[in-house]
Amino acid sequence: MRRCARRGVFSAALMLALPWLAVASAPAHAADxxxxxxxxxxxxxxxxxxxxxxxxxxxxxxxxxxxxxxxxxxxxxxxxxxxxxxxxxxxxxxxxxxxxxxxxxxxxxxxxxxxxxxxxxxxxxxxxxxxxGVVYGVSAESSIKSLDDLVREAKKNPGKLSFATPGVGSSNHLSGALLASTAGIDWMHVPFKGVAEFLPAVLGGQVTALVDQYPSMMKQLEGGKIRGIAVSTAERIPSSPNVPTFKESGYPDLVFYSxxxxxxxxxxxxxxxxxxxxxxxxxxxxxxxxxxxxxxxxxxxxxxxxxxxxxxxxxxxxxxxxxxxxxxxxxx
Known part of the structure; x- marks a missing residue:
């Protein structure tokens, strides 16, 4: 009788434990x-x-x-x-x-x-x-040929130059602001919903420059519609070797990535x-x-x-x- 009692207690304990064991092992089985x-x-x-x-x-x-x-x-x-x-x-x-x-x-x-x-x-x-990297570019028809040109023009005409990005508060917006605080310039941010909207504005001269992640602009740079004046990578990008880095342009601290x-x-x-x-x-x-x-x-x-x-x-x-x-x- 004692043996039966012990076996009954063990069986009852095992039955009580089984649901917990099933729950505990569920995540492991879920991955199987x-x-x-x-x-x-x-x-x-x-x-x-x-x-x-x-x-x-x-x-x-x-x-x-x-x-x-x-x-x-x-x-x-x-x-x-x-x-x-x-x-x-x-x-x-x-x-x-x-x-x-x-x-x-x-x-x-x-x-x-x-x-x-x-x-x-x-x-x-x-x-x-x-x-x-983040690329800064202007229309190929723009009189601005380099980052130095952009900074010089912005200092001559505070608040008159502008830059387009894919939205307020985006990392591209902040990248444009980073140049402003580093170079000591005042230029206006013009937000758009995306590349399809801001590219015509830059090409048409309504906005001075664009600030966007390089992959979005690569085809425009390669096609010659946009002139890249600076990129935020540590080294020049192989697919756009003519676009200088900020380091080369006199801003060694402007190395950052999205x-x-x-x-x-x-x-x-x-x-x-x-x-x-x-x-x-x-x-x-x-x-x-x-x-x-x-x-x-x-x-x-x-x-x-x-x-x-x-x-x-x-x-x-x-x-x-x-x-x-x-x-x-x-x-x-």
């Missing part, structure tokens, strides 16, 4: 067959721009690594806040990916009193897909996050991927996970100073 259906990536900017190009290129390779197609969904609006919010609210099952970027994570916190998500707590950063990354909503099971991380690492070191990134006018980057968080924290303080120095106000 992940993914077993197509995924989607939410890009918070319009089709055709640098954000879109980088996302589609990366998803092509990530889909191969994971064995499932990845559909890119462009959800522009509210300076990237709409698409980023949709990522934050998505089910944390690993089937909705998001695109993080410098503007949203490094700049927006200092421009808006409140955001529809918590940048620290609502996302898990996976990998930087690529980084790129970037786009892969992220997921917070709460995705750790084994799935690890699978995405490992797949991303393979992609970033894939020679074919690196060639395609270079063809887009960008550079591959091996910054991942906690290093991404550190990158965001460091750069965020740089842009905060630019915002404060230039008294840039978006959300009063």
């Amino acid at each position: 067959d992940y993914p077993n259906r197509p995924l989607k990536m939410i890009v918070p900017y319009p089709a055709g721009g640098t954000a879109d190009l980088m996302a589609r290129n990366f998803c092509e390779f990530l889909g191969r690594e994971l064995g499932q197609p990845i559909v890119v969904e462009n959800k522009p609006g509210a300076a990237g806040q709409l698409g980023t919010s949709l990522t934050a609210k998505a089910a944390p099952d690993g089937y909705t990916l998001g695109e993080s970027n410098a503007g949203t994570f490094e700049v927006s916190p200092h421009l808006y009193k409140s955001l529809p998500y918590n940048l620290q707590n609502d996302f898990e950063q996976i990998a930087v897909m690529g980084r790129m 970037w786009f990354g892969l992220m997921v909503p917070k709460g995705v099971p750790a084994p799935i996050v690890d699978k995405l991380t490992n797949a991303s690492r393979k992609i970033i070191h894939n020679p074919d991927y690196r060639t395609k990134v270079a063809a887009l006018g960008a550079e591959p980057s091996d910054v991942m996970r906690t290093d991404m968080v550190k990158l965001i924290q460091t750069n965020s303080q740089v842009w905060k100073k630019v915002i404060d120095d230039n008294k840039i106000v978006v959300d009063k």
Whole structure:
């Protein structure tokens, strides 16, 4: 009887433990067959721009690594806040990916009193897909031939020269402001919704210059419609060797990059996050991927996970100073 009693107690305890064991092992099992259906990536900017190009290129390779197609969904609006919010609210099952970027994570916190998500707590950063320089350009018909010409004209005519970017509060907007505070010039920011809108204004002479990520402008530079007068990379970009760096032009501190990354909503099971991380690492070191990134006018980057968080924290303080120095106000 005693043996039966002990066996009964053990059986009852095991039955009580089984549900807990099932729950505890669920995340691990969830990753075993992940993914077993197509995924989607939410890009918070319009089709055709640098954000879109980088996302589609990366998803092509990530889909191969994971064995499932990845559909890119462009959800522009509210300076990237709409698409980023949709990522934050998505089910944390690993089937909705998001695109993080410098503007949203490094700049927006200092421009808006409140955001529809918590940048620290609502996302898990996976990998930087690529980084790129910011190019300053003018119409090929412009009398401005160099950065020196631009600065000289801006000092002669304070507040008269202007620069176009794809939106207020974007990293490109801040890049134009960074030149203003560094060179001691006063020029006017003219925001547009994207390249398709501001390019005609620059070519037509309504706006003096443009400030945008290099991949968006590469074809215009190669086609001779836009004259590049400076780029923010440490060295000249091989595909546009005639565009000098800021360092060469007398501004050694103006070396900075924009970037786009892969992220997921917070709460995705750790084994799935690890699978995405490992797949991303393979992609970033894939020679074919690196060639395609270079063809887009960008550079591959091996910054991942906690290093991404550190990158965001460091750069965020740089842009905060630019915002404060230039008294840039978006959300009063």
